[in-house]
Amino acid sequence: MDDESRLTEVAFSEAPTADDFEGGPAPKRVSFRRVTQEQRIRERQYRLTHIVPVENLIKWGVPAPALALYGRWWQLERWIRDLVQLELQSCYRANWKSKVTHVEQRRLNQAGGVAYMPSADDANPLGYADLGDLQKLIDEDWHLFEYALIPLDRWKGLLSTLAAVRHRIAHCRLSHGDDLARVEQALRDLDAGVLRCLKSYSSVEWVTPESDPNLARLLDGRSDANAHALRNYDTRLRLHKSHRPWSTAEDSGLLYHARWHCGRNPPDIRHVWDYLMGVDNLDMLVHLNVYAFDDVEAVITPSNGPESAELIDAIFEAVLTSQSHRQTDDWFYSWPECVGFVDYRVHLDDYFAKAADFSNADSVFF
Secondary structure (H helix, E strand, O other), X not given: OOHHHHHHHHHHOOOOOHHHOOOOOOOOOOXXXXXXXXXXXXXXXXXXXXXXXXXXXXXXXXXXXXXXXXXXXXXXXXXXXXHHHXXXXXXXXXXXXXXXXXXXXXXXXXXXXXXXXXXXXXXXXXXXXXXXXXXXXXXXXXXXXXXXXXXXXXXXXXXXXXXXXXXXXXXXXXXXXXXXXXXXXXXXXXXXXXXXXXXXXXXXXXXXXXXXXXXXXXXXXHHHHHHHHHHHHOOEEEEEEEEOOOOOOOOOOEEEEEEEEOOOOOOOHHHHHHHHXXXXXXXXXXXXXXXXXXXXXXXXXXXXXXXXXXXXXXXXXXXXXXXXXXXOOOHHHHHHHHHOOOXXXXXXXXXXXXXXXXXXXXXXXX
C-alpha cells in the first residue's frame, strides 16, 4: 500500500478515543479533502525545493551532462559504500569498525572543522572513504562482496577506469564525452548484484524459540509487552531474521529485523533517534528503515549475550515514547521532512527501505 492509500485509509477510519491512549489525547480525525490538499501542497513544495533549482543551474550555464554525470556517480559510489557497510557489519558485527580504522581516523581528524554544518553522514565510519579506500576494503574480504559484483579481474579494471572519471568530477574538470556512458554501463553491470543483495535483505523468516533457541531471550515476555503496546499505543512488534548471500552457517551473516507497525499513532523518528543516542550497543544497529509514517524497522546484528534483546527493547521504548512528542497536526503531513538528515543508518525512499519492492524488478538504477 502506498503512502497516499495509507493516508486515505486513515482519513476514513474511525479515530480512537482519548481513553485508548496513555499520556495524551488521541490523534485528530483527518479529512480526505485535507489529505488531498496537503498532498498537492507537498508536490508543489518538492518542485520548488528540488526540481526548480536544478533547472536554474542549467539555465545559468552548468552543463546538463555534468549534472547527469554527477548524479549517476552519486548512485554508484553511494551504493558501493552502503554495500561495504552492510557486509562488513553483518560479518564482523559490533567490531566492524576495526576494519575501517584508517578511514575512521580521517573522519575524526576532519569532522571537527565542519562541526558547525552537520550532516547525516558525520557519524558514518565510511563517510570519508574514497574510491581507493572502498576498493581496498572489498579486496580484503572479497568473499563477502563477490556475489554482488562482477568477476574480480573485471572489477579491478572497472575501478581503474572509473577513478579517472571521479577525478574529473572532483576537480570540476570538463568530462570526456563517454564519461556518462561509462558510469551508466557500470551501474548496469552492477544492477543484477544489487538486486541479489536486496532480495536476500528482504527475504525474512519468523523468529521463534523453536527455530532459533538462541533468540528465545528476545521473545521471553514479549507477548506482554506487545499486548501493552497494542492496547495503549496501537503498536505491535514483529521479529524476523535474514541471512546474507555469503552465509555458510546458521549464525553466519545473520541479521535481525525488528519491525513496529504503529497504526494510528505513528512515531516521530527524530525523537526516536534522540532517545537512541544515549543507548548502549547502538553499534549493533545496521539500519533503521522507515517504510511509511506508521511502519518502522530496525535491522541489527546478533550477539552472544543479551545485547541484541536490550537494543530491541530500547528501540521499542523509543518508538512508544516518541508517539507523544508530535507538536502539531502538521506533523502528519510533513513526516518525510522530519526523517531526513537524521543519521546515515536511517533510510527512507531508498533501496534498503524499499528492498521488498525490488524482489521482482529488473533494475534498481534504471
